[in-house]
Amino acid sequence: xxxxxxxxxxxxxxxxxxxxxxxxxxxxxxxxxxxxxxxxxxxxxxxxxxxxxxxxxxxxxxxxxxxxxxxxxxxxxxxxxxxxxxxxxxxxxxxxxxxxxxxxxxxxxxx
Amino acid sequence: xxxxxxxxxxxxxxxxxxxxxxxxxxxxxxxxxxxxxxxxxxxxxxxxxxxxxxxxxxxxxxxxxxxxxxxxxxxxxxxxxxxxxxxxxxxxxxxxxxxxxxxxxxxxxxxxxx
Numbered sequence: 034x035x036x037x038x039x040x041x042x043x044x045x046x047x048x049x050x051x052x053x054x055x056x057x058x059x060x061x062x063x064x065x066x067x068x069x070x071x072x073x074x075x076x077x078x079x080x081x082x083x084x085x086x087x088x089x090x091x092x093x094x095x096x097x098x099x100x101x102x103x104x105x106x107x108x109x110x111x112x113x114x115x116x117x118x119x120x121x122x123x124x125x126x127x128x129x130x131x132x133x134x135x136x137x138x139x140x141x142x143x144x
Numbered sequence: 145x146x147x148x149x150x151x152x153x154x155x156x157x158x159x160x161x162x163x164x165x166x167x168x169x170x171x172x173x174x175x176x177x178x179x180x181x182x183x184x185x186x187x188x189x190x191x192x193x194x195x196x197x198x199x200x201x202x203x204x205x206x207x208x209x210x211x212x213x214x215x216x217x218x219x220x221x222x223x224x225x226x227x228x229x230x231x232x233x234x235x236x237x238x239x240x241x242x243x244x245x246x247x248x249x250x251x252x253x254x255x256x257x258x
Contacts, residue, residue, distance in 0.1 A: 074235075079248060
C-alpha cells in the first residue's frame with residue numbers, strides 16, 4: 034500500500050516568513066495530493082490540492098509543488114500570519130477511495 | 145468547497161452505553177464516506193470505508209461489532225460506538241468523497257466515556 038512521510042513534524046517561523054512542508058509517497062499510482070489544515074478541536078479543512086498532471090498550483094499565499102519522478106510534493110506558505118498556526122496534513126490517493134495521510138506538521142507562526 | 149456536517153461535536157457518555165455519531169454531506173452526494181479516529185497530536189487513523197447501500201470495509205484491528213457503520217443514503221453515514229469504554233474516548237472524524245477524488249471532513253466529534 035501507499036506510505037506517506039511528512040517533514041518536519043514541528044515548524045516555527047516568524048510572522049511574514051515563509052514555511053515549507055514536504056511529503057514523500059511510495060505508490061507511483063497515486064494521482065491526487067491534497068493538503069489539509071487542522072485547528073485544535075476541529076476537523077481537517079482542505080486548503081489546496083494538486084493532481085498528477087500538474088507540477089505546481091498556487092492560491093494566494095499558498096502553493097503546492099509536485100515532483101512525480103521523485104515522488105514528493107511540498108506545501109509553501111508565504112507571508113505567514115499567526116492565524117496560519119495549525120497542524121497541516123498531506124495526503125496521497127491512488128484511487129480516491131482511500132486516502133493515505135502524512136503524520137502532520139505543527140506550524141507555529143510567531144508574531 | 146463542499147460541506148460535511150458531523151453531529152454531535154462533543155458527547156460524554158457512561159461506560160457501557162452506546163453513542164451514535166452522524167455524518168452528513170450537505171450539498172453533494174457522497175458515494176463513499178470514511179471514518180477516522182485521531183489520538184492527541186497524531187495523524188488520522190482510518191477505521192472504515194463506507195459505501196452507500198453496502199457493508200462498510202473495516203481496517204485491520206478495528207472491531208466491526210463495536211464500531212457499527214451504516215451508510216443508508218448518499219448523504220448520511222452513521223458510526224455507533226457500542227458498549228463504550230473509557231479507552232474508546234477519542235476524536236472521531238468523518239469525511240465524504242466527492243466524485244471519488246476530493247475528500248471533505250466533518251468538524252469531528254470528541255467522545256468522552258466516563
